[in-house]
Amino acid sequence: MGDGGTERYVRQAVPVDPDSDAQAAETVRQLRALATPEGAAALTRAAALLDAGADPVAGLTRLRAEVGADLAGPAWGIARQRLKARTTFGSDADRLLFTSDTLEQAGRPELAARRAARLLAGGADSVADLGCASGTDTIALARAGARVLAVDVDPVARELTALNVEALGVADDVWVVAGDAVELVAAARGGEVAGCGAAVLDPARRAGGHRRLDPDRWSPPWSTVAALLEKVPTSVVKVAPGLDHDRVPAGVEAEWVSVGGSIVEALLWGPAVATTWRRAALVRNGVVHELTADADPGHAATGPVRGWLHEPDPALIRSGLMSLVAADLGATLVDGTIAYLSSDGPADSPWVSSYRVDEVLPFNLKKLRALLRARGVGRVVVKKRGSPIEPEQLARQLRTDARGTATVVVTRVAGAPTVLVCDVTA
Numbered sequence: 001m002g003d004g005g006t007e008r009y010v011r012q013a014v015p016v017d018p019d020s021d022a023q024a025a026e027t028v029r030q031l032r033a034l035a036t037p038e039g040a041a042a043l044t045r046a047a048a049l050l051d052a053g054a055d056p057v058a059g060l061t062r063l064r065a066e067v068g069a070d071l072a073g074p075a076w077g078i079a080r081q082r083l084k085a086r087t088t089f090g091s092d093a094d095r096l097l098f099t100s101d102t103l104e105q106a107g108r109p110e111l112a113a114r115r116a117a118r119l120l121a122g123g124a125d126s127v128a129d130l131g132c133a134s135g136t137d138t139i140a141l142a143r144a145g146a147r148v149l150a151v152d153v154d155p156v157a158r159e160l161t162a163l164n165v166e167a168l169g170v171a172d173d174v175w176v177v178a179g180d181a182v183e184l185v186a187a188a189r190g191g192e193v194a195g196c197g198a199a200v201l202d203p204a205r206r207a208g209g210h211r212r213l214d215p216d217r218w219s220p221p222w223s224t225v226a227a228l229l230e231k232v233p234t235s236v237v238k239v240a241p242g243l244d245h246d247r248v249p250a251g252v253e254a255e256w257v258s259v260g261g262s263i264v265e266a267l268l269w270g271p272a273v274a275t276t277w278r279r280a281a282l283v284r285n286g287v288v289h290e291l292t293a294d295a296d297p298g299h300a301a302t303g304p305v306r307g308w309l310h311e312p313d314p315a316l317i318r319s320g321l322m323s324l325v326a327a328d329l330g331a332t333l334v335d336g337t338i339a340y341l342s343s344d345g346p347a348d349s350p351w352v353s354s355y356r357v358d359e360v361l362p363f364n365l366k367k368l369r370a371l372l373r374a375r376g377v378g379r380v381v382v383k384k385r386g387s388p389i390e391p392e393q394l395a396r397q398l399r400t401d402a403r404g405t406a407t408v409v410v411t412r413v414a415g416a417p418t419v420l421v422c423d424v425t426a
């Protein structure tokens with residue numbers, strides 16, 4: 001790495017597309033204009049108009065009149081992204097610059113900090129962030145004490161990262177460079193990539209507004225992911241939560257992380273950082289719960305529906321560790337292909353949400369309606385697994401004036417379409 005400061009655009013190993021190059025050059029020009037004192041004033045004014053609830057047409061017209069047409073459009077666009085970013089990035093959001101694409105790609109800062117701390121725990125002090133986008137991983141790594149080489153093929157990403165590390169006061173520890181991660185990883189030697197002893201790789205998994213499910217079509221592709229994990233043992237790669245377990249190389253730890261019941265990231269940890277086979281992590285009220293296994297624990301046993309139904313957290317399901325929690329709860333799967341567990345009692349576990357089972361019946365709309373009527377239930381929440389029904393539509397179909405409520409679970413039990421009516425209140 002260099003000896004200080006932000007070094008921009010030292011390499012340009014990127015295929016040329018004149019149209020998108022011109023568009024990127026214009027965006028870079030606009031971002032630089034926003035970094036001037038006049039640009040900062042335009043951003044502050046745009047934020048004030050948005051905070052005051054100005055509608056887009058009136059707000060932008062007024063902003064144009066006040067700061068000029070050249071600054072108004074970009075300032076309005078960035079201020080809108082900052083507004084969206086506030087729930088995730090807190091007060092940093094008002095200092096960061098995002099385009100809509102880079103905000104969508106940015107991970108949660110608290111998880112980026114958790115990842116950075118773990119990656120650096122073994123003593124690495126320089127990290128290559130291969131695909132820095134707007135620099136949210138770069139910032140987390142620099143804040144955790146590393147010197148960071150932030151690499152991207154996209155000039156807009158590089159400009160955003162350079163301005164964002166400056167805005168958050170970590171620019172002295174960050175070098176922003178143009179480069180192709182495929183080439184850099186191919187050239188990696190001696191456990192290092194681009195002269196760094198550790199690496200973060202977060203491949204772009206969307207193109208043209210669509211998810212690219214096939215890892216070979218990510219950018220950089222799977223071959224670069226696998227090569228990095230093999231050549232640079234102190235590394236972490238963000239992958240799609242649906243990644244096939246068979247892809248995970250031997251000696252690499254795979255981790256799935258959920259927040260608020262949704263998977264927010266899946267990670268592959270290189271052999272020098274890996275400490276287990278699979279890890280599930282769940283964040284609830286700021287507390288991280290973790291579950292690990294050093295080898296495949298196998299499937300949970302199946303059994304009948306009993307007094308309680310348990311819906312496992314998705315990170316637990318994806319990590320393949322459900323049988324550990326099932327054993328802990330004395331629970332069994334209601335169907336070998338469906339991730340619902342059942343046991344005799346409620347569960348005191350962060351890994352499942354529990355429902356008291358009041359009725360079990362074969363799936364039949366008429367019979368279900370009659371049963372709900374008989375029990376005085378007029379409003380239901382519908383959950384489903386392994387069924388083609390539309391939950392909102394079924395909830396509407398079951399709605400009546402009766403005061404009682406229930407959770408209706410539509411699933412398969414031992415292969416048969418079944419309804420479980422749970423948590424009935426009269």
Ligand SMILES: C[S@@+](CC[C@H](N)C(=O)[O-])C[C@H]1O[C@@H](n2cnc3c(N)ncnc32)[C@H](O)[C@@H]1O
Nearest residue numbers: 106107131133152153154180181202204219220
């Ligand atoms: C998913 S984003 C990274 C998000 C970032 N980690 C964050 O937290 O904000 C992927 C980035 O990789 C960049 N990229 C894609 N292919 C690349 C390649 N071959 N070399 C370098 N960067 C690449 C894209 O331009 C994009 O900015």
